[in-house]
Amino acid sequence: MRDELALGAPTRGELARVIESGWGTDLRRRRRAGENLVQGFLLVCGAISILTTIGIVYALVKDSLPFFTSREFSLVEFITGTRWQPAINEFGIWPLVSATLMTSAIAMLVALSLGLGVAIYLSEYASARARSVLKPVLEVLAGVPTVVYGYFALMSMTPFLRSVFGRDVVDIYNTASAGLVMGILILPLVSSMSEDAVSAVPRSLREAAYGLGATKPETALKIVLPAAMSGISAAFIVGVSRAVGETMIVAIAAGAGPNLTLNPFKAAETITGHIVRIGGGDIAYDTIDY
Amino acid sequence: MKLRLAPGQGLSLRAADSDDRFDVRLRARQRAATTWQVFFLVSTIVGIVALSALLYTIADRSFGYVAVQNKVPPEQLTVDGVPVEQQPAARLASLLRERLSSGVLRRLDSEAPLEERSQSELYQLVLGRVIEPEIKASWTLTDSLIRPAAVRAQAAAKYPGAGLQFRSWLSLGFLRHPQSGTPADAGVRTAILGSLWTIAITILVAFPIGVGAAIYLEEYAANNALKHAIQMNISNLAGVPSIIYGILGLAIFVRDLEPLRAAPPSAPPTQPPPADAAFSRPA
Numbered sequence: 001m002r003d004e005l006a007l008g009a010p011t012r013g014e015l016a017r018v019i020e021s022g023w024g025t026d027l028r029r030r031r032r033a034g035e036n037l038v039q040g041f042l043l044v045c046g047a048i049s050i051l052t053t054i055g056i057v058y059a060l061v062k063d064s065l066p067f068f069t070s071r072e073f074s075l076v077e078f079i080t081g082t083r084w085q086p087a088i089n090e091f092g093i094w095p096l097v098s099a100t101l102m103t104s105a106i107a108m109l110v111a112l113s114l115g116l117g118v119a120i121y122l123s124e125y126a127s128a129r130a131r132s133v134l135k136p137v138l139e140v141l142a143g144v145p146t147v148v149y150g151y152f153a154l155m156s157m158t159p160f161l162r163s164v165f166g167r168d169v170v171d172i173y174n175t176a177s178a179g180l181v182m183g184i185l186i187l188p189l190v191s192s193m194s195e196d197a198v199s200a201v202p203r204s205l206r207e208a209a210y211g212l213g214a215t216k217p218e219t220a221l222k223i224v225l226p227a228a229m230s231g232i233s234a235a236f237i238v239g240v241s242r243a244v245g246e247t248m249i250v251a252i253a254a255g256a257g258p259n260l261t262l263n264p265f266k267a268a269e270t271i272t273g274h275i276v277r278i279g280g281g282d283i284a285y286d287t288i289d290y
Numbered sequence: 291m292k293l294r295l296a297p298g299q300g301l302s303l304r305a306a307d308s309d310d311r312f313d314v315r316l317r318a319r320q321r322a323a324t325t326w327q328v329f330f331l332v333s334t335i336v337g338i339v340a341l342s343a344l345l346y347t348i349a350d351r352s353f354g355y356v357a358v359q360n361k362v363p364p365e366q367l368t369v370d371g372v373p374v375e376q377q378p379a380a381r382l383a384s385l386l387r388e389r390l391s392s393g394v395l396r397r398l399d400s401e402a403p404l405e406e407r408s409q410s411e412l413y414q415l416v417l418g419r420v421i422e423p424e425i426k427a428s429w430t431l432t433d434s435l436i437r438p439a440a441v442r443a444q445a446a447a448k449y450p451g452a453g454l455q456f457r458s459w460l461s462l463g464f465l466r467h468p469q470s471g472t473p474a475d476a477g478v479r480t481a482i483l484g485s486l487w488t489i490a491i492t493i494l495v496a497f498p499i500g501v502g503a504a505i506y507l508e509e510y511a512a513n514n515a516l517k518h519a520i521q522m523n524i525s526n527l528a529g530v531p532s533i534i535y536g537i538l539g540l541a542i543f544v545r546d547l548e549p550l551r552a553a554p555p556s557a558p559p560t561q562p563p564p565a566d567a568a569f570s571r572p573a
Contacts, residue, residue, distance in 0.1 A: 117333025245531020
C-alpha cells in the first residue's frame with residue numbers, strides 16, 4: 001500500500017505544507033503572462049458600454065445645461081408653453097411633445113393591434129408550413145431602412161390618404177401617414193416578441209380550455225393572452241420606445257415646423273425631427289437654438 | 291345516447307333547459323369566433339400587403355415612359371443616311387468644332403485634343419453638348435403598361451417637341467454615375483461608396499468590441515456589481531434612439547476631438563460665442 005501511495009498521492013506531510021502556504025497561490029503564479037493582458041482587453045471591451053452611456057449623458061448635459069440655466073429660460077414656460085420659437089425666445093415644449101405623442105400613439109395603435117393579431121394567428125391557427133413562410137416575410141418588414149419607409153410614407157401613403165379623405169383635409173406633410181408607416185415598421189417587432197410570449201404558454205392551459213368547451217379565439221384572448229401578458233407588455237414597451245425615438249420617418253413625412261395641433265392630417269414636427277433639422281442645418285454651435 | 295360534439299361545443303352536465311340556453315350562446319360564440327379568426331388573418335395579410343406595397347412602389351417608379359426633348363434632334367445630324375452614333379470619329383470631331391463655342395472647344399482641347407479622342411467619347415460629347423436631351427416628364431410603370439395611349443396623348447399635348455421613350459431608371463449607369471443636377475445623369479455611386487465606408491468602419495469597431503465584451507461577461511467576469519452594471523448598460527444602449535447616438539457622435543467625435551481631425555473645422559474653434567442675449571451673464 002505504501003508503494004501505491006508513493007506514486008502520486010501526497011503524503012500527510014506534503015498535504016500539510018500545501019495547506020499552510022495557501023491553496024491557490026501556486027496556481028495563480030503559474031498563469032501565463034499574456035493572460036492578464038487578454039483579460040484586461042476584454043474587460044475594456046465590456047466597460048466601453050459604460051463609457052458610452054457616460055458619454056451620452058455628458059454630451060446631452062453639456063449642450064443643454066447652458067440652456068437650462070440661462071436667464072431666458074423658465075421651467076414653467078418650458079413645460080406649459082405652447083409655442084416653440086427660439087428665435088424670439090419662446091420655449092414652450094408642447095408642440096414638439098404633442099407631435100411625438102400623436103405619431104407614437106397612431107403607430108402603437110396600428111402595431112399593437114395588428115401585431116397581436118399576427119402573433120395569435122401564427123401561433124394558434126397557422127400550419128407549420130405557413131408559419132415558416134410568413135414569419136421570415138414579416139421579418140423583412142423590420143429590416144427595411146427607415147429612410148425608405150420615410151419616402152414610402154411621403155410618396156405612397158400621403159397620396160393614398162389624400163385620395164381617401166380629400167385633398168383639402170390632408171396636408172402633404174402630415175403626422176397620420178408618418179404614424180401609420182411607423183406602425184408598419186414596429187409591427188414585426190411587436191409580433192415577434194408577442195409570438196414568443198404566446199408560444200411559451202404551456203399547452204396544458206390551452207388544452208384545459210378546449211376541454212371545457214372554449215372556442216379558439218376565446219382561448220387565445222381570455223386564457224393565453226393574460227398568461228403571456230408579461231411578454232406582451234415587454235413588446236409594448238419596446239415598441240413605444242422605438243416609436244418615440246424614430247427619427248427618419250417623421251423627419252421626411254411629418255413636416256418641418258413645430259405646430260401644436262391634434263389634427264393628424266396637418267404637418268407637425270416631432271422632437272426627433274426637430275433635432276435632425278436643427279442639428280443638420282446651419283445653426284451655429286453655441287447659440288441657444290442648438 | 292350518442293353524443294356528437296362540434297368544435298367549440300362542450301359537454302354540459304346541467305339540466306335540459308339550460309342546454310337550450312347553452313346552445314343559443316353557442317351559436318353567438320361561434321360567430322364571434324369566426325369574426326376573430328378573420329381579424330387575425332387580416333392582420334397577417336395587412337403586413338404582407340404593406341410589404342408588397344413598398345416593393346410595388348419601388349418597382350413602379352423605376353421603369354416607365356419618359357418624354358425626352360432634344361435641343362437639336364439627332365435626325366438633323368445624320369449625314370448620308372448614317373445616324374450620328376455610327377459616324378466615324380473624324381466626322382464627329384468636325385461636327386463638334388462647327389457647333390460648339392470657342393471657349394468650350396478651348397477647354398476640351400486643353401484636356402485632350404478632340405481628334406485624338408475615341409469615337410464613343412466624341413459621341414458622348416455630341417450627346418451632352420449638341421443634342422442635349424432633356425427629360426421633361428416621366429410616368430410610372432403601371433401607367434406605361436396599362437394606359438400607353440393616354441400617356442402618349444398627355445405627352446403630345448404638354449410637350450409637343452418631345453419624343454416618348456421607355457426608360458429603365460435602374461441601369462448600370464445609375465450605379466456608376468455620381469450625383470448630378472440633371473435627373474437623367476444622376477447616379478448613386480458616391481452614395482454607395484459612402485455607405486460601404488460607413489459599414490466597413492462600423493463592423494471594424496463593433497465586431498471586436500462586441501465579441502470581446504461577450505467573452506468577458508461569459509468567461510471572466512465575477513458575479514459582482516461591475517458585471518451587472520455592464521449588462522444593464524448594454525441592454526439600455528440597445529434601446530437608445532439612434533439620433534441620440536448622432537448627438538453623441540457630434541459632441542465627442544466631431545467637436546471634442548477636433549484637434550485630431552484632418553479636415554479643417556467647419557467653424558473656427560477660437561471664435562467667441564456670438565453675442566446672444568440669452569447667454570449673457572450679468573457683468
